[in-house]
Amino acid sequence: MAEGRRSARACDECRRLKEKCEGGIPCRRCAHFRRPCESKALASRARDFRIYVPRTRPAKSEVQELLDRCRYMEQILKHTIEGIELDTKSLSRLANSFTTGKSSDHIGVTSPAGLALEEEDCTIDPVGDTTTHFSGEFSYWNFSMRIKQRIQSRMRTKSPDRVSGYWRAQHLKTNEHLSAALACFPPRPITGFLVKTFLKYAATHWFLVDEDWLLDRVHRLYTDPASLGDTAAAVASILLSVLAIGTQYAHLESPSDRDPKNQTSSFSEEDVGVRFYEQSIRLLPEIIELSCLESVQACLLLGFYALPVDASGLGYIYVNLAVRLAMQNGMHRKCRRDAFSPVMMETRNRVWWTAYSLERLISIFHGRPLSVHRGDVDADLPKARADMGQTQSAWSPQCAVISIQMLDWLEEFLHDISRLRHAQPAALPVVIGQLIARKESWNRWWAGISDTLVNPIQMGDQPNRAVMHLCLESCLLRMFIGRPFLLRKESPTHHNANAQESSEESYFQPSDRDSLIGDCIQAAQEALEICRQLRDHGPGLARASYLEYSACRAALLVLIAFSVQNLSDALRQPMREGLALLREMSAAGDSARSEVSLLEALERSLARLHTVAQRPEPASESTGLVSDYEAFRNWGTTCKKPASDAAPLHPDTVEPWTVPPDGMEQLPPFDPTLDISIFGGANLSPSATWPTRTETQVLEEFLAGSSLDPIWTHVDLP
Numbered sequence: 157m158a159e160g161r162r163s164a165r166a167c168d169e170c171r172r173l174k175e176k177c178e179g180g181i182p183c184r185r186c187a188h189f190r191r192p193c194e195s196k197a198l199a200s201r202a203r204d205f206r207i208y209v210p211r212t213r214p215a216k217s218e219v220q221e222l223l224d225r226c227r228y229m230e231q232i233l234k235h236t237i238e239g240i241e242l243d244t245k246s247l248s249r250l251a252n253s254f255t256t257g258k259s260s261d262h263i264g265v266t267s268p269a270g271l272a273l274e275e276e277d278c279t280i281d282p283v284g285d286t287t288t289h290f291s292g293e294f295s296y297w298n299f300s301m302r303i304k305q306r307i308q309s310r311m312r313t314k315s316p317d318r319v320s321g322y323w324r325a326q327h328l329k330t331n332e333h334l335s336a337a338l339a340c341f342p343p344r345p346i347t348g349f350l351v352k353t354f355l356k357y358a359a360t361h362w363f364l365v366d367e368d369w370l371l372d373r374v375h376r377l378y379t380d381p382a383s384l385g386d387t388a389a390a391v392a393s394i395l396l397s398v399l400a401i402g403t404q405y406a407h408l409e410s411p412s413d414r415d416p417k418n419q420t421s422s423f424s425e426e427d428v429g430v431r432f433y434e435q436s437i438r439l440l441p442e443i444i445e446l447s448c449l450e451s452v453q454a455c456l457l458l459g460f461y462a463l464p465v466d467a468s469g470l471g472y473i474y475v476n477l478a479v480r481l482a483m484q485n486g487m488h489r490k491c492r493r494d495a496f497s498p499v500m501m502e503t504r505n506r507v508w509w510t511a512y513s514l515e516r517l518i519s520i521f522h523g524r525p526l527s528v529h530r531g532d533v534d535a536d537l538p539k540a541r542a543d544m545g546q547t548q549s550a551w552s553p554q555c556a557v558i559s560i561q562m563l564d565w566l567e568e569f570l571h572d573i574s575r576l577r578h579a580q581p582a583a584l585p586v587v588i589g590q591l592i593a594r595k596e597s598w599n600r601w602w603a604g605i606s607d608t609l610v611n612p613i614q615m616g617d618q619p620n621r622a623v624m625h626l627c628l629e630s631c632l633l634r635m636f637i638g639r640p641f642l643l644r645k646e647s648p649t650h651h652n653a654n655a656q657e658s659s660e661e662s663y664f665q666p667s668d669r670d671s672l673i674g675d676c677i678q679a680a681q682e683a684l685e686i687c688r689q690l691r692d693h694g695p696g697l698a699r700a701s702y703l704e705y706s707a708c709r710a711a712l713l714v715l716i717a718f719s720v721q722n723l724s725d726a727l728r729q730p731m732r733e734g735l736a737l738l739r740e741m742s743a744a745g746d747s748a749r750s751e752v753s754l755l756e757a758l759e760r761s762l763a764r765l766h767t768v769a770q771r772p773e774p775a776s777e778s779t780g781l782v783s784d785y786e787a788f789r790n791w792g793t794t795c796k797k798p799a800s801d802a803a804p805l806h807p808d809t810v811e812p813w814t815v816p817p818d819g820m821e822q823l824p825p826f827d828p829t830l831d832i833s834i835f836g837g838a839n840l841s842p843s844a845t846w847p848t849r850t851e852t853q854v855l856e857e858f859l860a861g862s863s864l865d866p867i868w869t870h871v872d873l874p
Contacts, residue, residue, distance in 0.1 A: 638676025
């Protein structure tokens with residue numbers, strides 16, 4: 157048998173047995189022995205020798221240019237096509253979509269123009285002379301009007317039928333309340349006196365009603381009441397509220413009001429004002445139904461009248477009602493130039509900013525949530541107009557704009573203090589730094605504003621009430637910033653103290669806190685000095701002035717809190733003067749008298765802590781009566797006589813109204829607010845109907861400890 161030729165690569169079994177393999181599968185030996193023949197090992201490839209051909213490499217500049225082009229193209233694609241993916245598969249899929257012949261509408265990537273919404277503006281359409289239909293962006297009304305315009309554009313015709321969307325309810329209107337309201341107006345000279353008093357003292361930088369408009373409506377009321385038109389209910393309510401507010405300020409026309417003997421008279425301006433107020437609120441359903449500019453002014457005046465009676469209750473509700481009616485008329489938005497006359501547009505702006513400012517001020521100082529977002533308001537600020545002259549009114553456009561800007565600062569400080577209370581320990585340094593920086597920015601802003609105004613402390617015998625009220629607002633803002641730090645302890649006294657408070661103390665530098673507290677004390681003293689200037693060099697302190705009373709009360713609270721914290725008697729004299737000022741303004745209602753009683757109790761408790769005796773305050777001298785005020789008192793006394801149980805036995809006891817009858821000086825002073833009737837409730841004063849815990853009551857309990865008895869029952873009065 158001839159030997160076979162050896163294979164170049166043996167199978168696995170032949171290699172394992174080291175036998176000669178002739179190749180093939182199966183090989184002869186594996187087939188002979190009936191064993192599996194496999195060749196799993198990879199055959200070694202023959203080495204491929206190729207001729208070396210040198211390649212030309214591109215220059216580095218060309219490579220860099222290609223990289224730059226790719227980077228620039230990626231930036232262009234990201235800018236033009238939002239959300240595009242730049243990987244190879246996404247780019248290939250996008251490139252193939254262009255080559256398939258499809259239209260650009262079927263491209264899967266949406267362009268920014270397709271994602272953007274069409275511009276949609278608010279709708280402000282005049283319905284009457286003072287009534288406006290307002291519809292905000294993205295409202296149902298605007299969407300329906302867009303559908304209507306799209307249909308008309310496709311039909312290429314304008315619909316002859318105008319769809320009215322301005323329907324107003326009519327079933328609430330009645331003439332009974334209006335007739336009763338018109339019948340209660342006093343004689344025209346008395347109305348003229350109260351209107352003049354309102355314009356002179358009530359309107360400073362809060363615009364309530366235009367002077368020319370008010371005088372014209374008063375003239376129509378007494379000459380032709382039918383000419384008041386469809387808004388007669390709102391106009392009558394405005395006039396009644398103006399008269400009611402005039403009674404609150406009528407005592408400023410009589411320096412004899414400071415005479416203690418005059419306090420024993422049975423006449424009270426507030427009693428007359430309550431009668432006007434009761435007739436005015438009976439027209440409230442018609443006022444809300446009309447929903448016009450006069451409706452906004454009527455509710456605003458009702459709130460202004462209720463501020464000294466119950467600022468955080470009735471006043472807050474009326475002012476918010478005015479804000480809602482104003483927004484229904486679109487007064488918070490910028491109006492088209494051709495929608496109203498320039499005078500009407502300016503009146504709308506002034507009334508809106510007054511309602512906005514009062515709502516902001518009450519909400520922040522009385523702990524109420526803000527009802528209007530600042531970003532939703534773009535109405536023009538008040539401006540001075542030559543055709544809207546103010547001959548009797550003390551309203552100042554410059555002070556009004558500064559007051560609005562100061563409210564924006566106050567809101568920012570409110571947010572900073574709120575964040576300081578609720579911030580995490582890690583975020584406290586940032587929040588505290590923002591508060592200090594904002595306070596420094598406000599100081600620079602106010603310093604620039606003050607240079608343009610007359611310093612009220614250095615003015616002559618007749619100070620500018622608008623400027624002084626603006627300075628009182630600045631004092632209130634400064635006291636609001638420093639007040640939270642007055643009663644804070646230097647370090648926690650208990651081991652289980654709040655961790656957040658201790659962290660806040662560590663982040664708050666003593667110098668920063670001392671500067672805030674020091675500025676707060678200085679603002680309190682400046683507020684009392686401004687009130688003293690109003691009393692000594694002006695017509696006197698206004699019992700119904702919300703700013704004067706709030707500034708005086710806040711200043712006293714700050715001084716008392718500082719004295720309690722530091723057990724210092726250095727501020728004893730300013731507190732005495734502040735209490736004397738506050739007593740003069742305490743005749744506006746039960747709420748004010750309650751505050752004064754509590755403050756007096758706190759002051760006596762503080763005196764007991766320092767064992768300092770109080771000295772009686774000297775009584776002020778009396779002066780003569782003003783003729784117009786004398787006529788007003790005579791009319792008010794005459795109107796009150798039919799309400800008494802019987803006619804006087806001797807007619808001569810009625811004539812000298814400035815001299816009390818025999819034996820009357822021994823009687824206690826008459827409390828006019830005990831006879832207030834609000835919403836039909838007889839003899840229900842606001843403080844008795846809506847009992848609230850004031851900040852002075854909290855301070856009283858703080859001084860009295862856990863005792864619930866009145867603190868003055870445990871104090872030996874000097």
